[in-house]
Amino acid sequence: MAPDHTPAPPLVFTPRPSAPPPPSTVGVMGWLRANLFSSVPNAILTVLGAYILYVFLEAIISWALVNAVWEAPNRRACLDAVGRSGACWPGVIAWLPNLIYGLYPKDQVWRIDLGALLLVLWALPLFLPRVKSKVAIGLTAVLVYPFLVSYLFLGGEKGWLWMGLVAGSLATFFWVWLTAICEMRTGQGFIPLLVRTLAGPDPIPERARLVRQLAWAALFVTALVIVSRWQLVEVPTRLWGGLFLTMVISGIGITFSLPAGVLLALGRRSSMPLIRGFCVAFIELFRSVPLITILFMFNTMLPLFLPVGVEVDRLLRAIVAVCLFAAAYMAEIVRGGLQAIPKGQYEAAAAMGLGYWQSTTLIILPQALKIMIPAIVGNFIGLFKDTTLVSIIGLFDMLSMARAVGEDTRWLGLFIEPFFFITMIYFVFCFAMSQYSMNLERRLGGGQRR
Amino acid sequence: MSSSTSTAPPRASFLNDAGVRAFVYQAAVFLAVTGLLYYLVSNTITNMSQRNMSAGFDFLDVSAGFNIAFTLIPYREGDSYLRVFQVGIANTLLVAVIGIVFATVIGLIVGLARLSTNWLIATLARWYIEVLRNTPLLLQIIAWYFGVFNLLPRPRESMDWGGLFFLNNRGFYMPGPVPQEGFGWTLAALLVAILGAVMLVMWSNRRRRATGRIFPGGMAATALIILLPLAVFYGSGAPLTWDWPALRGFNFVGGISVPPAFCALVVALSIYTSCFIAEIVRAGIQSVAHGQTEAARALGVKPSRTMRFIILPQAMRVIIPPLISQYLNLTKNSSLAIAIGFPDLVSVWMNTSLNQSGRAIPIVAMTMAFYCVVSLAVSGLLNLYNRRMQLTER
């Protein structure tokens, strides 16, 4: 209802230009004033903080860089050169392969590198544009990749079953890249594309299925041929160590804990009292005791639990313990995610006539998992840090390796340097992950904030 | 495939009968779990009989026959295994309690620093948190032990604070109080002072309600609790002597002392946990909407009272549950003591006692039972607290 009977033409409002703010509130001076010297106590705190920072940084830089020794045959030489005022890095450098690969034979180390490269390659399509099957690729990277590298890392005699698994895993890897390439070039997955070219654009279902099965069979046979020609020397797990071992344990832990945690969480929310009871008991037991007691328990009791004569690998004992522990924690995270899903979603799924498993896997879990990603990453950080505990039960993880440096006769007593080094490694990994998860949280939260 | 079930209505209706399905699922899970348990137990029994091991608790009365480097409660070589268990629990709880106190204080300070308007202080606090919580705790414990407390000077060159506190590579020493006859009066005075303080606070509240005048009851009560026992103590002739630590030969004797492993453990645990507590404190205070502060300010409420009556009560509801679980974490993490040889429950019981007696099953069960009891008790309390909070909220 605009006033239409106005006699006078309207005046034109021209906003006056912004005046520059008072100089004391902007620019470097304004920032300093507002953030460092807003009051006398604040100024004192600033000076104190700056002093602490200076002392701390100065000490670290002069020790780690300025006064450090970079080349020396042994620790004595370092001490003669700079005493304790500078770091003795040659010890760390000499032990670097061991810190990363443990006691893995030097001529076989390429297998670990190849395994790491494979993981990178497997995950690479996730970051490529126009790749649509990202969920499937991500899932195979977590669930299928481990079989392939298990043989790569372990080597030795492979039975038929294992060979089949490894070949299947390699076939999946081929599928991942064929799919990624096809989707990037044509926008269609590898298998659908194959079906279309071989069976026509609108094939009868039987033919399409036949083509699909043949394609997988071809992939599998190719992989099997390749795998059967591999002859890798066995590297027993007692030689595994360093960062490599840390990665293996935490990797298997997270891989196992995700599905197990989902099942446990669903069980805990189930309406069936028996299933709920088992899940609650398992989760509460493993969450209320320290990881070290679980490691000890499996270390001493797993041989008792199994039939006479079955030898359990030390590493396997630790992995079982870590997996069950991580699963219990993951279950609580998943439960939190499930609780955050509004009741309407369950009702809507039920109204669509979906059964329990359908509604859970198609409607509820995808939403819950999305909310849970930051917590899952947090759990993974915890797991990554907790793997250091395996050094207590005698495995040679990065921490044990760092302590072994100082027991080497050449580097006797060298303790702070290797510790400083592995601390940096742990920090870089954990910090990167936590920043990533915080980033995700911010992005996910942004869409949901009111 | 999903389509095949929907095209077979009779079978689907049987499977979809919730009661039948629930029964079948549960029976299957029950059979699987009991089967697995049976398998494990029967294997264990065979294994144990082969190795001549026993699962009974009869060994608890047997003399353990080893010494323990540090005990909170009295223990002599030759005491029973049961006593070893108690010693372990006492040591674990000691570490936990002291660690919790320090972690809370440091965490509170760092958390508030993180919220400071001073950019430098907030940034320093942030990096303190980031660095320490993103490195493994075990690594920190070992670093504190081998990198700091073990490298301290020998007793002769101890670090010395006023001749009262000494720190060297054998541990930390401080004077221990030895009450003399008549010290009971001071304790009685303390009791009276506490009672008086409670009454004072109640009186000042009642008077404020009646007349509106505000009396600094908290300050007066604190003064009473400090001053009254002090006056009685000196009035009765200061009946307390101190057992001073003193250098005898190569080591200190007397006073209260804790070994370096204890110091390293407490320092590492409290610093590590303080990072998490700091984040909890920060999140708690930030969870209180800024509008609350503004509303209080618009009503003319003083900032200190806004903090005490408006911000803190609301923040505490957000802070307390995760804070308690951090306390629980610290208690569980104290089991890492084993890496530096501090005799906590896991180290002295699950390691030394287990290796000596070979009674794996009862020992593992007892250890786990202890931790389970602690965390179930704490989570029970927490549930109670949450329920009460929900009642007052809505």
Added chain:
Amino acid sequence: MTTPAIELVGVSKWYGGFQALKEINLSIAERERVVVCGPSGSGKSTMIRCVNQLERHQRGDIRIHGRAFGGGARDDEAIRRETGMVFQSFNLFPHMTVLENCTFALTWVKQMPEAEAKRIAMSHLERVRIPEQAAKYPLQLSGGQQQRVAIARALCMQPRIMLFDEPTSALDPEMIKEVLDVMVELAGTGMTMVVVTHEMGFARQVADRVVFMDQGEVVEQAPPEEFFANPRYDRTRMFLSQIL
């Protein structure tokens, strides 16, 4: 001429390099009822928040009953006490009952005996017509009820000026009326009121003057009849055509 209740002289305020208020000059007489309107981001909320110093202005003077802010914390506090503030998001204290929300400042700021504080609080709760909700917690009430409690809470401190910062913007339509009714009633008592709102019906009914702001400036101000019938500026016309 008597001293105005509120007087802004050349008030400027910046957020970083952005100027939110550009040398505002405004004078509001005692017992006058002023409605401030304008598009979002025009600075109207910033201005009203400067009036009781929830935000600090950087240039110019703000005088309440002739006394200017800036003469020390204690004086500022006394000046601020002349004003009561009602927020868009109510800002009730969720951990206190409705009655405690009202008595809190009376007992801890005015140091009043509890019985008297309760009596005053109840009288104001009756005035906003929700005495029966006194024992409940704010989150148990509807939005309209919460806002009325917030008005009662501000009135308890017996301010001479009431400031309303979009008091109905966070409310469902059917609740807006119950809050506006309370405000109309309050206007009838002769309270000095500054109301930031888009409720033009309210402006027509009770305002003595409507102030239109845009881009940190007062574009024009006029009695409501004139303001709505014959706005002088193009900007005002555009705004009114969008909002009415």
